Amino acid sequence: xxxxxxxxxxxxxxxxxxxxxxxxxxxxxxxxxxxxxxxxxxxxxxxxxxxxxxxxxxxxxxxxxxxxxxxxxxxxxxxxxxxxxxxxxxxxxxxxxxxxxxxxxxxxxxxxxxxxxxxxxxxxxxxxxxxxxxxxxxxxxxxxxxxxxxxxxxxxxxxxxxxxxxxxxxxxxxxxxxxxxxxxxxxxxxxxxxxxxxxxxxxxxxxxxxxxxxxxxxxxxxxxxxxxxxxxxxxxxxxxxxxxxxxxxxxxxxxxxxxxxxxxxxxxxxxxxxxxxxxxxxxxxxxxxxxxxxxxxxxxxxxxxxxxxxxxxxxxxxxx
Ligand code: ATP
Numbered sequence: 001x002x003x004x005x006x007x008x009x010x011x012x013x014x015x016x017x018x019x020x021x022x023x024x025x026x027x028x029x030x031x032x033x034x035x036x037x038x039x040x041x042x043x044x045x046x047x048x049x050x051x052x053x054x055x056x057x058x059x060x061x062x063x064x065x066x067x068x069x070x071x072x073x074x075x076x077x078x079x080x081x082x083x084x085x086x087x088x089x090x091x092x093x094x095x096x097x098x099x100x101x102x103x104x105x106x107x108x109x110x111x112x113x114x115x116x117x118x119x120x121x122x123x124x125x126x127x128x129x130x131x132x133x134x135x136x137x138x139x140x141x142x143x144x145x146x147x148x149x150x151x152x153x154x155x156x157x158x159x160x161x162x163x164x165x166x167x168x169x170x171x172x173x174x175x176x177x178x179x180x181x182x183x184x185x186x187x188x189x190x191x192x193x194x195x196x197x198x199x200x201x202x203x204x205x206x207x208x209x210x211x212x213x214x215x216x217x218x219x220x221x222x223x224x225x226x227x228x229x230x231x232x233x234x235x236x237x238x239x240x241x242x243x244x245x246x247x248x249x250x251x252x253x254x255x256x257x258x259x260x261x262x263x264x265x266x267x268x269x270x271x272x273x274x275x276x277x278x279x280x281x282x283x284x285x286x287x288x289x290x291x292x293x294x295x296x297x298x299x300x301x302x303x304x305x306x307x308x309x310x311x312x313x314x315x316x317x318x319x320x
Contacts, residue, residue: 001119001276003033005049005094008066009040009073009101009108012253013127013139015261016066016100021057022269023098023123028054030277035092039069040101041076041108044085049092061262064142064254070101076108079115086116094118096276098269100138102126103301110282110297119281121272122297125265127253130174133300134286138268141260143170143252144180150248151185151218158216161242164206164235166219168228168247175222175307177252182220183315189217190315191231193224194307203238205319210241217241267292 006023008016024034036056037049060067075081088094096119099109106122113120124131127143147169158165167187169177175192182190188209189202206217219235221228232243257265264287271285271292283294 001032001095003035003093004096004098004273004276005035005037005092006068006098006100007037007040007044008068008070008125009099009105010070011102011126012066012070013125013137014064014142014253014255015138015257015265016070016125017060017063018257018262018265019100019123019125019138019269020066020068021061022266023100023273024052024057025054026270026273030273032273035094036068040071040105041073041081041085042071043069044088045073045075045081047088047091049088062256064256066100072104073108082112082115085112086118089116089118096121098123098272098276100125100269102128103131106131106284106297106301110301113282119276119279121275121280122284123268123272124284124286127177128171128174129176130305131284131286131300132303132305133284133295133297134288135290136264136287138261138265139253139257140176141264142255142258143177144184145258146252146255147177147181147220147248148185150246151181151187151220154246155185155216155218158218161216164217164219164239164241164243166221166228166232166235166243166245168221168223168245170248170252171222172224175225178220178222178225179307179311179315183311183318185218185220186319187218187220187315188319189219190312191219191221191225192307192312193222195309195312197225199234199238203235206235206239206241
């Protein structure tokens with residue numbers, strides 16, 4: 001394989017740049033040429049792409065976001081859009097493609113690879129940690145550390161004012177961020193989409209704490225578990241407590257990647273190039289039992305990736 005291309009797609013996540021660097025440098029190390037595609041599948045369709053060299057990826061390992069920019073592409077969902085992208089595969093002489101993104105991006109990559117026979121490898125980059133077939137995704141560790149920092153700061157002000165603080169974090173269908181940051185941040189309650197909850201229970205827990213002299217309470221809510229504003233309102237109605245809601249929003253996607261995410265991004269990025277060199281296609285570079293492995297994309301996408309409910313149970317015990 002002489003020339004590979006890479007793109008970032010879907011939501012951005014901290015560590016994508018470290019991964020771009022790893023893919024480019026590993027490929028160049030092995031004597032290949034690298035084409036960077038801007039703005040995800042949109043740039044692929046429009047031919048917004050060009051050669052990368054060692055210095056294109058210098059000084060980015062510590063930066064959040066993605067220097068290649070990312071997008072969600074309506075056009076790539078259509079056979080016509082993908083055919084236009086294939087014209088650019090021919091025009092630029094691309095022999096293999098690395099797609100850094102989430103499960104949607106992998107579906108697109110897999111369809112494209114089957115239609116046109118181009119070898120494609122996925123690298124899981126999403127803060128949600130919701131991709132089947134890998135224990136970790138690039139960006140999750142940084143995101144939960146960002147949330148944790150916010151929880152710690154809110155805890156300081158909560159202690160001073162004796163209030164109930166609701167912190168809404170990302171996760172429309174998946175409670176991974178809420179669960180990990182809530183447990184690590186010592187939240188009184190954690191609400192996630194995967195687990196039904198009862199306002200009566202939550203309020204009783206708050207009232208018990210209040211009677212015991214607890215100065216404040218922190219509740220972490222995934223956005224898919226009814227949302228922070230709603231939770232704040234319902235608790236206020238039932239307990240009369242002053243509830244303050246903080247919606248962390250997009251700041252969870254930003255920031256310099258943690259050491260763990262930079263390591264993961266470097267390992268998975270390098271693995272994606274190895275997989276292409278080994279003649280593999282429709283594989284994802286992922287982590288299983290702590291080891292970096294190649295996983296069949298189509299098989300992985302047919303599996304589900306449940307949150308670890310033992311963490312949920314543990315958080316319930318520790319916040320008694
Ligand atoms: P995140 O987890 O951050 O949302 P994602 O990769 O899952 O990232 P999506 O918006 O679901 O983000 O997918 C990214 C892009 O992949 C879509 O905008 C679309 O262009 C392409 N894509 C998704 N599913 C398909 C599909 N079935 N066929 C072709 N392309 C697809």
